[in-house]
Amino acid sequence: MPERPYTYYDFTLSLCPQCLRRIDAKIVFENNHVFMLKNCPEHGFSKVLIATDVEYYKNIRNYNKPSEIPLKFNTTTHYGCPYDCGLCADHEQHSCLTVVEITDRCNLTCPTCYAMSSPHYGRHRTVEEVEKMLDIIVANEGQPDVVQISGGEPTIHPDFFAILDIAKQKPIKHLMVNTNGIRIAKDKAFAERLAAYMPDFEVYLQFDSFKPEALQTLRGKDLTDIRLQALEHLNELNLSTTLVVTLQKGLNDDEIGKIIEFAVQQRCVRGVTFQPVQIAGRLEHFNPATDRITLTDVRQKILGQTSIFQANDIIPVPCNPDALAMGYALKLGGQIFPMTRYIDPAHLLNNSRNTIVYEQDEQLHQHMLKIFSTGISVDRVESNFKELLCCLPQIHAPGLSYDNLFRIIIMRFIDAWDFDVRAIKKSCVHIVSKDGRMIPFETMNLLYRDEKEAHAKQLQKEREAVLL
Numbered sequence: 001m002p003e004r005p006y007t008y009y010d011f012t013l014s015l016c017p018q019c020l021r022r023i024d025a026k027i028v029f030e031n032n033h034v035f036m037l038k039n040c041p042e043h044g045f046s047k048v049l050i051a052t053d054v055e056y057y058k059n060i061r062n063y064n065k066p067s068e069i070p071l072k073f074n075t076t077t078h079y080g081c082p083y084d085c086g087l088c089a090d091h092e093q094h095s096c097l098t099v100v101e102i103t104d105r106c107n108l109t110c111p112t113c114y115a116m117s118s119p120h121y122g123r124h125r126t127v128e129e130v131e132k133m134l135d136i137i138v139a140n141e142g143q144p145d146v147v148q149i150s151g152g153e154p155t156i157h158p159d160f161f162a163i164l165d166i167a168k169q170k171p172i173k174h175l176m177v178n179t180n181g182i183r184i185a186k187d188k189a190f191a192e193r194l195a196a197y198m199p200d201f202e203v204y205l206q207f208d209s210f211k212p213e214a215l216q217t218l219r220g221k222d223l224t225d226i227r228l229q230a231l232e233h234l235n236e237l238n239l240s241t242t243l244v245v246t247l248q249k250g251l252n253d254d255e256i257g258k259i260i261e262f263a264v265q266q267r268c269v270r271g272v273t274f275q276p277v278q279i280a281g282r283l284e285h286f287n288p289a290t291d292r293i294t295l296t297d298v299r300q301k302i303l304g305q306t307s308i309f310q311a312n313d314i315i316p317v318p319c320n321p322d323a324l325a326m327g328y329a330l331k332l333g334g335q336i337f338p339m340t341r342y343i344d345p346a347h348l349l350n351n352s353r354n355t356i357v358y359e360q361d362e363q364l365h366q367h368m369l370k371i372f373s374t375g376i377s378v379d380r381v382e383s384n385f386k387e388l389l390c391c392l393p394q395i396h397a398p399g400l401s402y403d404n405l406f407r408i409i410i411m412r413f414i415d416a417w418d419f420d421v422r423a424i425k426k427s428c429v430h431i432v433s434k435d436g437r438m439i440p441f442e443t444m445n446l447l448y449r450d451e452k453e454a455h456a457k458q459l460q461k462e463r464e465a466v467l468l
Contacts (some may be wrong), residue, residue: 006030009058013421015082016040017279017288020416020446020459022080027420029054036418050418053296065318067092067426070140074437079463081421083456085448086437087140087430093319095438096145096428098137099178102130102163103152107182110219111284112246112277114413114445117152122450125434127159131166133432140438143171148204150178155190164197178204178244180223181230191233199402202270203234207243207259209252217285218246234268240402241268247276248286249293256298257305264308264336264406271407274298278413280445288417295412299325302408313338314408322423327408336406414442 006028014025014036025038027050034051051057075086084090104115104122125133137144147167154160154177167175175197184191184203194203205227209215212222234241243263247253256274263269276293277286299314309327317324329338414423419442427440439448447456 006035009034012036013081014038015416015419015446016043017046017416018043020455021462022083022421025420036420046417048417049292049294050420051294051296053300056296056299060316060321063316063318063321068094068319070094070438071142072140074136074140079460079467082419082424082440082443082447083460083463085439085443086433087439090425091427091440092425093428095137095141095430096319097148097430098141098144098146098438099148099150099429099431099441100130100133100137100167101125101150101152101431102154102160103157105156106151106153106180107156108153108180108219108221111282112218112248112286114278114281115152115449116282122152124157124159127162127166129434130163132436134167134170134172136432136436136438138170138172143173146174146176147172148176148178153180153182155179155183161193168197168201172200174200174202176202176204176242180206180219180226182223182226184233185226185229188233191230191237191239195237195239198239202240202242204242204244204273205230205234206246207272208246209255210258210262211252211255214252214255217251218248231266231268235266238268238403240270241266242270243272245272245274247274247293247298249291249297251291253293253297253301254305256301260302260306260308260408264331265334270402270405271409273409273411274302275411275413278442278445279415279417280413281449292417295323295325295410298410302327302410308336309338309408310341312341314410315340315343319428320423320426322420322426323412323414324428325410329406330400330404331406332404413445416446419446 007030008026008028010027012025012027013022015021016023016038019040019042021040023038023040025036028035028037032054033049034054034057036048036050039045070087073087073089073091075084075088077084077088077090081090101115103124104117105119105124106117107119109118134147137147149163149167157163177194184194207227208218210224212224215222215224243259245252245259260272263272276295276298277283277291279286279288302309302314303311314325314327317326327338327340329336414420424440424442427442429441430438431441431444433439433444433448447453
């Protein structure tokens with residue numbers, strides 16, 4: 001009998017990348033790659049690459065843990081995912097990280113921008129509006145793990161520090177500011193004011209490339225000197241910083257290893273987050289057929305471009321394993337000691353919230369002895385080095401602090417091309433909308449941001465007709 005050129009693996013619901021209508025999709029394996037096959041009655045067939053490593057893709061299911069839900073839901077479930085966002089009661093994950101966009105405006109007009117920001121787009125939120133948004137997060141989460149003040153470019157908001165003061169008064173465990181770094185670079189006094197919000201405060205610094213031509217494509221100008229000047233100020237203050245890299249295939253994916261090796265030498269840097277371009281918002285100089293880069297692509301390039309991490313150092317994150325991968329290490333004396341390889345995924349399903357149990361074996365014991373000098377209790381580190389795969393890991397050991405933590409995160413923001421309802425229901429990065437809903441980052445940029453919501457409402461009407 002004739003055979004298909006692929007192995008059928010799974011079925012899911014996806015979206016047509018043109019009209020965003022919900023359609024059936026097959027997940028198949030072909031030549032050690034994972035593809036999504038789908039067919040829209042109006043716009044036809046599409047075959048989308050979603051992973052370049054079949055074994056890693058299959059292993060994702062081993063890292064799935066019981067869902068953690070918010071204290072309250074904000075919308076009802078009626079039309080079916082993704083047309084009920086807010087969060088609806090059918091969503092399977094609370095907000096590990098919540099984004100508060102305090103302004104639509106930016107001091108750049110980046111050719112790549114999921115929010116369409118520019119110096120003249122939209123407006124600043126009022127302080128009262130922002131506090132209401134923060135209160136919505138607290139009502140949903142109790143003690144939110146991570147809240148990120150974002151935009152636009154949040155540092156241009158005229159009441160920026162008043163907003164930070166309010167945020168620090170809320171029961172938020174960890175506060176971040178998402179920034180392009182221009183103001184930090186040009187105004188050291190501004191950076192010094194930011195440092196006053198430590199501890200439990202971090203700068204999420206855009207850092208896409210060392211190549212002027214790549215920065216020109218992504219950001220519209222060469223920001224090399226700005227990035228380095230911002231890092232100089234942040235290093236002087238030892239202000240906790242994550243470098244955030246927007247990745248586009250063939251543009252800056254050859255710099256992944258170089259960026260990691262640069263990052264580990266920076267006093268203030270606690271890690272690097274790699275974010276493949278999401279097809280949403282303003283997206284110039286991008287061809288979906290050739291420029292997409294998958295999470296597994298990024299993982300393989302990390303392993304191929306630097307010797308710091310091995311394959312079992314970068315693993316799926318249990319809250320949303322389809323979209324997140326992490327590798328954690330300790331930074332001590334200029335050296336990096338990977339830790340994630342010692343996590344046993346078999347323990348994940350039975351663990352309490354955000355706690356990972358290490359295999360208590362001789363290899364781990366010897367690794368700990370190698371890392372720690374005398375005066376630090378190895379047993380205490382083994383028993384208390386917890387919450388490693390949470391957005392907010394902690395180290396409880398004498399002589400160690402957040403300064404000693406270094407993490408690699410691959411954050412895949414699913415779009416209409418690779419939309420998989422199974423993964424979207426586990427999305428744990430949410431945005432507080434202008435009307436107070438808590439919307440997953442992915443669907444916010446596809447359906448609910450500004451003028452896009454009119455199309456979402458039309459899709460809801462179509463679904464209503466089907467349901468009737």
